[in-house]
Amino acid sequence: MSSQFDLTDPENEALLGSCRQAKRIAVLTGAGISAESGLATFRGDGGIWSKFKPEELANMEAFLRNPERVWEWYQYRRDVLDSANPNPGHFALAAWERICPEFSLITQNVDGLHQAAGSTRVIELHGNLKVNRCQSCGAESDTEEIRFEGKVPKCGCGGMLRPGVVWFGEMLPEAAIREAFQSSQTCDLFLVVGTSAVVYPAASLPEIAKESGAAVLEINPEPTPITRWADFSIRGNAGDILPQLVEAISIKL
Ligand code: BJW
Ligand code: ZN
Numbered sequence: 001m002s003s004q005f006d007l008t009d010p011e012n013e014a015l016l017g018s019c020r021q022a023k024r025i026a027v028l029t030g031a032g033i034s035a036e037s038g039l040a041t042f043r044g045d046g047g048i049w050s051k052f053k054p055e056e057l058a059n060m061e062a063f064l065r066n067p068e069r070v071w072e073w074y075q076y077r078r079d080v081l082d083s084a085n086p087n088p089g090h091f092a093l094a095a096w097e098r099i100c101p102e103f104s105l106i107t108q109n110v111d112g113l114h115q116a117a118g119s120t121r122v123i124e125l126h127g128n129l130k131v132n133r134c135q136s137c138g139a140e141s142d143t144e145e146i147r148f149e150g151k152v153p154k155c156g157c158g159g160m161l162r163p164g165v166v167w168f169g170e171m172l173p174e175a176a177i178r179e180a181f182q183s184s185q186t187c188d189l190f191l192v193v194g195t196s197a198v199v200y201p202a203a204s205l206p207e208i209a210k211e212s213g214a215a216v217l218e219i220n221p222e223p224t225p226i227t228r229w230a231d232f233s234i235r236g237n238a239g240d241i242l243p244q245l246v247e248a249i250s251i252k253l
Helices: 010-021 031-037 060-065 067-082 088-099 113-117 174-186 202-211 238-248
Strands: 024-029 102-107 122-124 127-134 140-142 161-165 189-193 215-219 232-234
Touching: 010 215, 010 232, 010 238, 024 088, 024 174, 024 202, 031 088, 031 113, 031 238, 060 067, 067 127, 067 161, 088 102, 088 113, 088 238, 102 174, 122 174, 174 202, 189 202, 202 215, 215 238
Parallel strands: 024 102, 024 189, 102 122, 189 215, 215 232
Antiparallel strands: 127 140, 127 161
16 A cells, blocks of 8 residues: 555655644544454454444443443443554644644544544544443443443442443534534645544544635545545555655644
8 A cells, every 4th residue: 555655756745745734633433444453444345343243232222122242342442442552643633732723633432542642632523432331321331340240240330330321313522522523614725534434422523624715635445425525535555655754744743
């Protein structure tokens, strides 16, 4: 992939100009940015969930029908996450935040790897994998002592615990979605990184940014619904492209 993208190519001058001039940047990331950290994406050829459809597991009906199956999937993912580290794509975004006057990092990911890389303004649209929430009383706790080992973990109140993430049909955290819309409406550059852009309302953010006058830059090895109208589209891996971009706009990583 890297060989196909050359920042010194005059064709990329306008793209670099937009990146250099941008004072207000919003970024939307998806599972693809964590693929190079060893975390599976949800969809597509690289998605090991081709046999576990997120639409079939990440919803309340599935949880109520078979909470053990849903918990098994999440415990497996927590175990994988425990040994995962941020990759150069995450670090590049953290470095970009440090030199940009206004930088909002909106993520659909629940893995916390942006924060681990040093990003400080992270808007988590779909919650966090390491949080548990009680079905009955809504109390939230971290996952340190709680593991799924065949039995659905319970809250002190007796209610079933569930992962603190946003499933299909559920509302996104109010503050997160408000801030995400606001950043999308007011940025001058909007980056879309590693998302298939098919899950709403996150998928509407690049369009909102475009309608509000921002340039939209997509980074993804595959085309998405955004590709045909994005101002710039780079085909490649986030961990390869983002560090090149950040270096090219004169930031020491
Ligand atoms: C690389 C790479 C590399 C690979 N570098 N790139 C129309 C309008 C509005 C809403 C809807 C609508 N129709 C249906 C809805 C509702 C629904 C929805 O959008 N459904 C769609 C399937 C159509 N949305 C919802 O229900 C949301 N809530 C909502 O709308 O509330 C209002 C409401 C309430 C009640 C009733 C009705 C409405 C909630 C959505 C929650 C999504 N939750 C999940 C699970 C989270 C927890 C968990 O992790 O288990 O979120 S599903 C899953 O998809 C996860 C992700 O965050 C999300 C997006 O996936 P993402 O990140 O894009 O990953 P992939 O795998 O799809 O793509 C990876 C990409 O990376 C690919 O493009 C690769 O090419 C690329 N890639 N390697 C860069 N190295
Ligand atoms: Zn409870």
